[in-house]
Amino acid sequence: MRAVYVSLLLVISQGTYVDLKKSNNSENIHRRQPSVWYPRHQRSTEPEILTEDGAVKVERGETARLRCEVAGLGDFVLMWKQNSRVISAGNLLVRKDSRFQLEVEDGVSNLLIRGVDRSDSGEYICEVDIMGRPIRVRQTLDVLVPPVVKARETELELYKGQNYTLSCSGQGYPNPQIVWTRKVKYYNDGYLENYGNQGLSFSLINVTRHDAGIYTCSAVNGVRAPATADINVRIKYRPEVEIEQTWRMEFTTTEVEIDCIVFANPPAQVTWFRDSGKIFETDRVLMTEKPGRWTIKIVNLRDTDFGNYSCRASNILGKSQAFTFLSGRPRPPKFTSPSLNFHPHSYNLTWRTEAFAPVTEYKLRYRQSKESSHHEGGIWSELVLPVAQPSIAQHYTLRNLKTGSVYDVVGFAKNQYGWSDHSKTFTFFNKGVDFSTEQVKQKPKDESNIIQDKEEEKPPKIKEEKVVQHVRSSGVYVKSSICYTIAILAFYVIYRQ
Template sequence: MLRGLLVLIILVGCSCETEEKLSEFSSHPTTVKARENNTVLLPCYLNTLSNDAAYAIAVRWYKDNDLIADSSNESVAVPERHVLWENGSLEITVVQPSDTGEYTCEIERPEPWGPIRQKHAIEVLHSPSVDPYPPTGFLQVRLGEEVRMSCKGTGVPYPIITWHYQGEEMQLLDHRELLKFTASDRRLAGTYECAAANGVGEPARAAIELKITYPPEVTTTRAWMHTAPGHRAHIECKVAADPLATVTWLKGEVQVPIDSRVLALVDGDKHTLLIRNVQRSDFGIYTCRAVNDLGQGEQHIQLSGVPNPGVFKKTEEKNQNAKSSYTLIWEVDSYTPIIEYNLWFRPYMPRSGANRPNWTKLTIPTEYSSGPVYSKSYTIKGLKEKTIYEALLVSRNRYGWSKPSPILRFATAGADLNEDMVTTVQVNVQDNIIPLEVMSSAIRKEISLCTLTILLLKFLI
């Protein structure tokens, strides 16, 4: 009797195992990626030997745990565009982004078997969108403050964010939504554009205009202006500022009186002090001063009657064959007649730590000329053969001595002088070599008012 009971239990156990196998799904869990307006069919098939529909008591579908269809309960309204077929499959037509989610098929079976479930998912692919911050598309910070702007992308699949500045792609280390940096330079202002792309449709774009406020920055193309009594002078500066700055012209620390002879003109960011019929009392140092709520900036410009620095001109080919002489030609711009020139020359020695040769000064008188361009040639004799020299020039009119000319390098026959050496070079502050005794008291006073660091005069050994 006991043996028979044991067999019965085993048989029952085998029967249950067989039925469990027969109850498995023939469909497989899947994730469907579909474009908008397509049709999606989610399967829910039992693997039965007879494929008898009565084998299932009921089929239910859930979306994200919410019941949306029940074959055994007619009171559960199937959503619009959804169809529950007799075989248990769920069809969704004209799919929309809102249909994205997780779908669970549940089949209720007769006793002794319980319900069985299978999960699917739908991802409705749709083109990206982007939400910028600030949402107004405008951001204002002060110079030196932190900049924070972002673009939040949405779409399926999730979009990749790229950034452009003034139309050029920014080479960032990653595809970040947040841009954070310091407004260390006012030139960082401008249009920043983010683009969200996911391969579906066109990328979504948003623009953010960054404005950086800053104190005035004042520049000038000419910090020294030559003129003469009776002429007209234009003293100019450019002012960059945000917010806009108030510009004032000063001579020394006194505001320049504006009248019919002296006019203050404005053209965009360019500010001009126009002086008609210049008088000698107009000579001096002028300040273009700009002020806004964030600070001030200024630029000094000197108006002087002394000549412009001389310019050496290219000489004839025969100079290259002279063994012990060289002819120099120069021009000087001056509204007032040139009285004399000082020509300085010495053997050229590259900077190598060795002592440099002394300069030789030649005082050269002038001939009558109507100006304002004064030309002169002079032949230096007694030079060493096969030697490279350097020369510079200063000129004097009734108002004093000019600034030094750029240095010219030249050579006597046989010296190896390359093209770089032939061209003139500007005098550095350390190379300003005009001794004080060649300067009139008038020019000394003018220089002291301007800045001694620009025309620091000393002997070079």
């Protein structure tokens, strides 16, 4: 048979060529066992992935970087996959997406994804196949989305007594939490923010004017700043009226202001009346108006100005009015003494009273205050105090008080027009002597006495030391005497022998 030189080149994946021995006999090809060759990587250390499983969090629109570091990669091929879809093999980018990019250097492969979106979230696998035995590491990409919130309505009008539920919806990743706040506008105090409930809705039950304001729903998920949406809630209601009196005493004249405070939506029209007649502005009766407040100022008050004053407010939803009686009776006393007393059994009570005519008599009621809401206070004690010298400021000393007790006081004032209304309850604490601030007074001593005192203070310690020293020295003396006696006896015995 014609001599045949057979050379078979086998290409083994990731390995080397295997060259079977040449033979002149074709039959020897079937009988001869081929030489065994191993891939190069099996003749050295196998690849090892140094990167551990992990998670990468990136905000939407930014660039995600997934890292995979392999030691001893050699001729093996590193592949990136998403689920079962191959993204890259070695330096070759298989996935045709311009947002994907590879950075490969010294066994490190970084997969870059630009402009990530929520659809890019998921598990990415870095894999190296070693002769059908793959090793891999997983990188989980979590794309974060800033919160977005939307209110069902931005403007809302309700009538007093209605029920309504405000609603907001939020989106983002992670799923945002909805927090409700309310901004309330006052005439002089600006905005006050109150925190409300958490959830997609906020319920308003039996609304009043106090429920009006700007409600804000905020979506919070920890990605950037919270997203907010405002709902302006307006409450429509009939006027609600309050009335106040303020007196000012200046020498021989008295000035009175009567304030009518009106809450209404829509805004109200306000009219003043005394008894049954409408009030008009004069040189002594001045009228002013501010947002929500109407004022009558009566200068140089006379007894002819006394009467029943009322302010009446009205809008399309209804009417309301409030009354106050202006008379020559004194105003209720206002207590000015401190609320903490350091005297053990007495307390100096001071107060001021404004009156059109001089006050002729005061009445004070006081008692030991109740300890808690479950216990009644003590029995009221009443004092009637005639006024010898008329004055706006007065004082009286309460006696026989208990130390460590709280007392309530109520006052009344009387003049030729009658008794005033009772004052607001005034409360004070009878603490007793404050030893923390009590100064102990001592007579001054001259230097000779001070020196003598010091000398008198020291001897006990010195004597004690001397006693101890004497005892110690006595012990030494006794020991010495015993030793001396024993020595003499021993000498005497030896001498006799």
